[in-house]
Every structure is written in structure tokens, then in C-alpha cells.
Amino acid sequence: MSIDRPAERPSTSPTARPVAPASDALDPRTKTVIGLLLVSSFVVILNETIMSVALPRLMADLNITAGTAQWLTTGFMLTMAVVIPATGYLLQRFSMRGLFMTAMSLFSAGTLLAALAPGFGTLLGGRIIQAGGTAIMLPLLMTTVLNAVPAHRRGQMMGTISIVIAVAPAIGPTVSGIILNALDWRWMFWLVLPIALLSLAVGAMKVQNLTETKRVPFDVLSIVLSTFAFGGLIFGLSSIGEAAQGKELMPLWIPLSAGVVAMAGFVLRQLVLQRTDSALMDLRTFTSRPFVVAIVLVLVSMMALFGCLIVLPLYLQNVLGLDTLHTGLLLLPGGAVMAILSPIVGNLFDRFGPRPLVIPGAVVLSAALWGMTLLTDETPVGLVILMHCLLNAGLGFIFTPLFTSALGSLDKSLYSHGSAIINTLQQLAGAAGTAVFITLMTTGTTAALNDGAGAIEAAASGVHTAFFWGAVISLVAVAASLLVRRPTNELPEGVVIH
Secondary structure, three states: OOEEOOOOOOOOOOOOOOOOOOOOOOOHHHHHHHHHHHHHHHHHHHOOOOOOOOHHHHHHHHOOOHHHHOHHHHHHHHHHHHHHHHHHHHHHHOOHHHHHHHHHHHHHHHHHHHHHOOOHHHHHHHHHHHHHHHHHHHHHHHHHHHHHOOHHHHHHHHHHHHHHHHHHHHHHHHHHHHHHHHOOOOHHHHOOHHHHHHHHHHHHHHOOOOOOOOOOOOOHHHHHHHHHHHHHHHHHHHHHHHHHOOOOOOOOHHHHHHHHHHHHHHHHHHHHHHHHOOOOOOHHHHHOHHHHHHHHHHHHHHHHHHHHHHHHHHHHHHOOOOOHHHHHHHHHHHHHHHHHHHHHHHHHHHHHOOHHHHHHHHHHHHHHHHHHOOOOOOOOHHHHHHHHHHHHHHHHHHHHHHHHHHHHOOOHHHHHHHHHHHHHHHHHHHHHHHHHHHHHHHHHHHHHHHOOOOHHHHHHHHHHHHHHHHHHHHHHHHHHHOOOOOOOOOOOOOOEEO
């Protein structure tokens, strides 16, 4: 094994500034840019789950089924899964300032369209445009932090990013519940629009280029294959909920088969292109064991998070009979728990590494899901809050160490690709979790109705079925957590191991 220090590569961007050495504190301009990226990312990602509490209201107002309504969330994730694979290329080719302005402009335009939507089709279109901006923002944030923040401070910063990645979706139902208690569902977008426009205006004045750009080849075939691969898989997974009700748009095997075939072609194409460092998504990231283990745990954890975010509000409203305001407020403590834990866990990671944090986190996550299998139509509200808080506490101990160790284990040249891969697979896992939980809930409810159960009792049975299998899946996370190790390549900046 030899250790080389590569020659510095000059930036092709005249406004790019050098990254601070590992021993230096962040300068004020870097702090400003990262702070603005964090706030903007929080706002855009919040919208990924803001619709969950609103689904019953939207189903009534727009005369649509639960399977159709879930597309307001899964359609958002579908678009992100199609766009995010290209961000590895975009982050290398274009300036951070340009990408930020593009992302926030798309998000603002989509928010305005959704606020003006007269029906489901236009609302879905607005959500898709919103997702286009969101898909750029999160990889932009991660890559900027990896390049601008010294390695010994990344755990703390990733703890803050975890608030964006996990807490923003977790409190989305609370925000929508509060809004829907007094206002029409369109106000979920009208109230967000000024914040998005303000971020856009401040970004135009404050965002500077902290990362380097370079000319990289653009492979059209890779874009086409990734669109069909990730788009086909998420479309197929998202259609499972409608298929369970006999209302799918097309046979499930068509999008799923197309996705699998396109994925095989996409992987082969990247393996060829990465030989010349021109891959759209460089798969050499998977040669890092910490990265692979983290990916498995992130997939399972995101399935649990998004599955619960779609099922729990339906349980609180359709089984316990709560309104949207109380539903949103009851979900707030869980989001608060994760928000409080994330920076604390980040500091603990910098001191102790990932293993002492991820293992207990996975155990708590699994215990919370098993506890949720006990929910019935007579469960006290306090127990529901407790189980939700435990779930979010487990996730809080998982996300920060995984993101930090996974991306920190990669060579600097692979940061943008690793970020794109993690964020793409998060969307795939979120869509899978949503689809699986909705399908299991629907199947369990239907079976109970066929056995002569009442509507509320049947709905409770469906919720039990969904959480039972979610708890079974969580055991994979517990097993995988035992494989987590601290990355062994934490060398000074610029050092590469051959």
C-alpha cells in the first residue's frame, strides 16, 4: 500500500474559494453559505411529507382514493429519484451558486402552482416541480459540507444536517395539521411560498462558490437508463397501494420489469464509464465497506420512517377519530426528540465513532415498531406518543453516524457521487416503505371487513398488519448495525490510499 498526496487541481470556476485546512475554523462567509443551505433544505424537504396528515381531507375534497392520494408523496419521491442520480454530474460541472438558484427557483414555482391548483392533476404537477428543486438541494448541501468542513468537525455538522434530512419530514405532519385546522389545504403552500422566495433572494446576494468545478462528459444514455431504472422501480412500488384496491394504472410487472432491466443496463454503463472517470454515478463508492453497511441501514430506516409517516396519521384519524390539528400536534414530540438528539449524536460521533450509537439506535427503532403492533382502537393517546418518540429517538441515533461514516469513508473525488447515491436510495426506500405499509394496511383492513369486523375495528387491524411487518423488517437493521465500523481512511485532507 502506498500513500500519495495528489497534486492540486486548479479550479475552472473563477469565483471558487479554497477549502479551509482541517485545523482552521470555518470562516464567516462559509458559515453563512452553509447556514442558508441548511435553512433552504429544511424548507424544501419539509414538503416531502407535509401532505400526509392532509390525505383524508384531500381524499374527500378531490374525490380520490387513498392509493391515488399517496401519489402526492410518492410522486414527489419519484421525481427526486429520477433527478438525484444526475446531481453527481451537476455538482462537478456547475457552480454551487447556479445550482442553488436553480433549485430554489424550481421549488418556488412548484409551490405557487400547487397553491393555485384547482384539482388533483395540477396539484400533482406542482409537487413534481417542487421535487425537482428539492432533488438538487440536499446533495448540494451534503457535498458542500464535505468539501468545506474539516473531517474532525463533520460529525457535529452532519448532526445538524440530520435535522434537515430526518426531522423536516418528521414534523411535516405537525405543520400540515396545524394549518389544516384553520385553513384550506392550499395554505400549506401559500405559507411556504414567501419563505422560499426569501431564501431565493438572500441566496442571490449571499451564496458564493465554495467548491471547485470541472468539465466532465455528459452521457445521455446514462440519464435515460437512470430515469427508467429508478423511475420504473418507484412507479411500480408506488402502484402497489392502488393494486391492492384493484385500481392500478397498469399491471405492476410492467414498470417493475422495466425498472429492473434499466437498472442492470445503468449499472453496466457506469462500470464502463468510471474507468475514465466519466460515470454519471460512480459505483466505486460501493468498494467501501462502511459505505455499503450504511446504505443497508439507511434503506431500512427510511422505509420505517416513511411507512410510519403515512400510516400513523391515518390511524390517529380513522381509528382514534382525531382531527387534523390533534393529529399533527401528537406527532410533534417525536419530531422534537429527533431534533434535540441529532446535534448531540453528532458530537458523540466525533468522540466515539458510529458503532456505540448505531447499535442501540437500531434496537430502539425495532422495539418501537414492535410496540406499534399493539395499537388498537382503544389504545391511549399517550402510548401512541411514547411509541412515536421511541421510533424517532432510534432514528436520531442512526442517521447522523451513518451519513457521516458512509460519506467520510470515501475518497474526496467520490463525495458528490456518494451523496447522489445515498439520496437516490433514500427516495427509493421511502417509496418502498410508503407502498409496503399502505398495501399491508389495505390488505389487513379488507381481510377484517370480509370477516365481519366493523369499519373502525377493521382499520385498526390493517394498521396492526402494517406495523407487524415493519417490525419484522426492522430486525434487518439490528443485524446490520453489528457490522458498523469507524472508517479506517480518516487521513489528512488530500491524502489518498492506493
